[in-house]
Amino acid sequence: MPKIIYVEISGTEHEVEVAIGRTLMEGAINHMVPGIEGDCGGLCACATCHVYIPEEWQEFCGEPDELERNILDFAFDVQDNSRLCCQVKVSDELDGIRVLMPDRQY
Amino acid sequence: MSFVESQAVQLLTYLPEALLITTTSGEIIFFNNSAAEQSGFNKEEMLGEHVSHMLPESSRRKVDVVTWLNRWADNPDPEQLRYLSLAGVRKNGEERRYQVRVSRFVDGSEAYFVIVLRDITEEQAQTAELRHAQLISNRIIAIGEDAVLSIDPDLNICFWNQKAEQLFGYSEKEIIGQSINLLLPEGARDAHTESIQVFSGDKSPSKFMGERGEIIGLHKSGARIPLEASITKTFIGNRLIMSAQIRDISERKQAQKSLEEREARFGAVFDHAVEAIALLNASGLVLEINSAAREMLPLDESVNDKHLWELTWWGSTDSTERAEAEKSLHDNVVDASKGRTVRTRSELVTSRGTHEIDFSLIPVTNESDEVIYIIAEARKLIEQL
Numbered sequence: 001m002p003k004i005i006y007v008e009i010s011g012t013e014h015e016v017e018v019a020i021g022r023t024l025m026e027g028a029i030n031h032m033v034p035g036i037e038g039d040c041g042g043l044c045a046c047a048t049c050h051v052y053i054p055e056e057w058q059e060f061c062g063e064p065d066e067l068e069r070n071i072l073d074f075a076f077d078v079q080d081n082s083r084l085c086c087q088v089k090v091s092d093e094l095d096g097i098r099v100l101m102p103d104r105q106y
Numbered sequence: 107m108s109f110v111e112s113q114a115v116q117l118l119t120y121l122p123e124a125l126l127i128t129t130t131s132g133e134i135i136f137f138n139n140s141a142a143e144q145s146g147f148n149k150e151e152m153l154g155e156h157v158s159h160m161l162p163e164s165s166r167r168k169v170d171v172v173t174w175l176n177r178w179a180d181n182p183d184p185e186q187l188r189y190l191s192l193a194g195v196r197k198n199g200e201e202r203r204y205q206v207r208v209s210r211f212v213d214g215s216e217a218y219f220v221i222v223l224r225d226i227t228e229e230q231a232q233t234a235e236l237r238h239a240q241l242i243s244n245r246i247i248a249i250g251e252d253a254v255l256s257i258d259p260d261l262n263i264c265f266w267n268q269k270a271e272q273l274f275g276y277s278e279k280e281i282i283g284q285s286i287n288l289l290l291p292e293g294a295r296d297a298h299t300e301s302i303q304v305f306s307g308d309k310s311p312s313k314f315m316g317e318r319g320e321i322i323g324l325h326k327s328g329a330r331i332p333l334e335a336s337i338t339k340t341f342i343g344n345r346l347i348m349s350a351q352i353r354d355i356s357e358r359k360q361a362q363k364s365l366e367e368r369e370a371r372f373g374a375v376f377d378h379a380v381e382a383i384a385l386l387n388a389s390g391l392v393l394e395i396n397s398a399a400r401e402m403l404p405l406d407e408s409v410n411d412k413h414l415w416e417l418t419w420w421g422s423t424d425s426t427e428r429a430e431a432e433k434s435l436h437d438n439v440v441d442a443s444k445g446r447t448v449r450t451r452s453e454l455v456t457s458r459g460t461h462e463i464d465f466s467l468i469p470v471t472n473e474s475d476e477v478i479y480i481i482a483e484a485r486k487l488i489e490q491l
Binding site: 034040043046075106 | 166169170174183185190234241245249
């Protein structure tokens with residue numbers, strides 16, 4: 001299973017294995033990684049699974065659709081590399097990705 | 107305005123929900139009493155204002171209020187409206203979170219937004235707090251340093267954390283539904299089942315396991331692991347779930363064994379030395395004394411809680427002589443406690459004879475150069491001749 005490293009704003013790293021086809025949000029919630037809330041359970045309706053994807057990994061994460069781009073309006077400190085991680089599915093290519101978390105989700 | 111219309115306006119004004127009506131560009135044209143109460147702004151100052159006066163755009167969030175009012179009015183997605191909230195601000199500058207309901211109302215060629223705002227600030231903060239508290243306890247159990255497992259009323263495992271996996275070698279998938287006996291050596295199973303039954307019937311909610319001796323667990327490989335464990339009862343519905351918090355104490359046991367061996371080796375040297383040796387603390391109190399030194403004292407003399415000079419090394423009954431000898435030894439100990447090595451040669455007249463001795467006081471210091479112990483050593487010179 002691909003290894004995903006969730007990095008808190010403090011620098012604390014959480015390395016977990018996430019099954020292919022699951023989303024980065026599910027991986028964080030299932031492993032109780034703090035800092036990703038996922039209030040709506042993956043419906044792309046809440047903006048509480050906001051993360052930053054480093055440039056070198058972006059091509060493997062796909063492009064955000066219009067709904068995701070719109071909902072990102074509600075996230076805190078959105079940058080060009082912001083994503084809602086309930087919309088990013090885990091694949092072999094994401095093995096080793098460092099997912100950076102924002103300061104807050106609300 | 108007809109009677110019914112004026113009644114309707116009254117109704118909206120006194121509606122117990124905060125309600126405002128804006129033009130589609132966001133200009134407020136109606137602001138009810140609850141909206142005034144909730145926001146701290148009064149009706150007169152808000153009429154004609156833009157809605158962003160109470161729902162300001164933030165530099166750290168990109169939400170454009172009017173765009174979202176349009177979206178929600180066109181497509182009132184219940185999930186989004188449930189989870190998304192707008193950041194608002196009260197007149198006093200206090201930040202609030204508002205859940206929004208909006209519909210579009212068309213009157214001839216004009217369209218308006220009818221907006222209901224519910225202040226969910228406290229509710230949201232409480233939910234987040236509760237969730238975080240839950241996350242902390244879940245994390246402690248799931249990835250903490252102790253192995254945690256739970257068993258159902260049939261003694262089958264129904265919870266298994268990461269450390270349990272590491273300790274016993276079974277993955278969660280392999281162990282869930284299996285009997286707890288799988289983790290116990292065969293000879294210990296009946297006694298374990300019995301003690302669980304006793305515990306399930308008694309009044310205490312939790313207890314430390316192993317009062318009747320060491321607990322041994324069985325690794326998947328068949329290896330025996332010394333354990334320390336405590337057990338907790340929880341009723342879920344009417345099902346009794348018992349959870350154990352387990353710690354591998356192999357390393358601690360090994361360390362204890364090494365320590366004991368080391369102590370035995372030092373004891374062998376200390377007790378079998380020909381020289382009389384006593385270990386003192388920095389103020390001269392006797393901590394340890396070896397057999398050779400013990401032999402120099404009267405048989406019935408206790409050395410507990412005594413300073414070196416208070417022991418009857420001297421057989422003389424002359425109290426003046428004795429006091430002098432005691433004082434001289436005391437002064438030597440004080441010297442040693444200041445870090446000086448003291449060596450003297452003297453004649454010791456004890457109850458068991460007269461000895462010519464070579465006597466030393468050797469201070470032992472710690473890393474900060476403070477004297478922590480003094481070693482008193484006496485060698486009988488006569489015997490060496």
